[in-house]
Each structure stands twice: as C-alpha cells, then as structure tokens.
Amino acid sequence: MESVWYLYILRCKDDTLYTGITTQVDKRLEAHRSGHGAKYTRGRGPLELVYQEVCASHSAALKRELAVKALSREEKEALIAGTPGA
Numbered sequence: 119m120e121s122v123w124y125l126y127i128l129r130c131k132d133d134t135l136y137t138g139i140t141t142q143v144d145k146r147l148e149a150h151r152s153g154h155g156a157k158y159t160r161g162r163g164p165l166e167l168v169y170q171e172v173c174a175s176h177s178a179a180l181k182r183e184l185a186v187k188a189l190s191r192e193e194k195e196a197l198i199a200g201t202p203g204a
Contacts, residue, residue: 123179125186127169127198130162135194137186139179143170169198 121141128136128150136159140146149155150165159165173179186194 121176123173123176125169125171125173125179125182126167127186127194128159129166129168130159131164132162134162135168135191136162136165137183137194139173139176139183143167 123139123141124143125137125139126143126146128138128147130136136150136156138146138156146155147165147167150159151163153160171182173182186197189197
C-alpha cells in the first residue's frame, strides 16, 4: 500500500514561500522549525503552514511540486487563497 503524499507551502518570517512534499506534514513542519528541514528554511522562522494538498503518489507529488515552484508569486498567493483557476 502506497503512502499518501502531500504538497505543502510554508510562509517564512521574511514573507518568502517555501514549497515541498512529504508523507507527514506535521512531522515535516516540526523538522523545518527545529532547523532539520531544508537549508532554505533555516533561520527564516517562524514558519507558517499556509497550504497543503493531497497528491495521488510520490510521482504525482514531485510533478505538482515542480509545477507550483514554476508559478509566479501572485499565482502562488492565489493558490494559497483558494482563488479559482489557481
């Protein structure tokens, strides 16, 4: 049985956005907050989880992560806000 994968977006203290994937959002957020997550998020706390979505598989999560990372800042904000068409 395959694990459920999630795409997530964090808002950093400097108002930048970090996008990643995981099977356990809460555990991954705690890793970021404790300095054991991505190098990018170290020293950028406090971190706020602002978006998450379920992906069908690890492969689907990776593809979605690439797609979201390619979005403009405005498009990412629309996605976070739940604006249709984002």
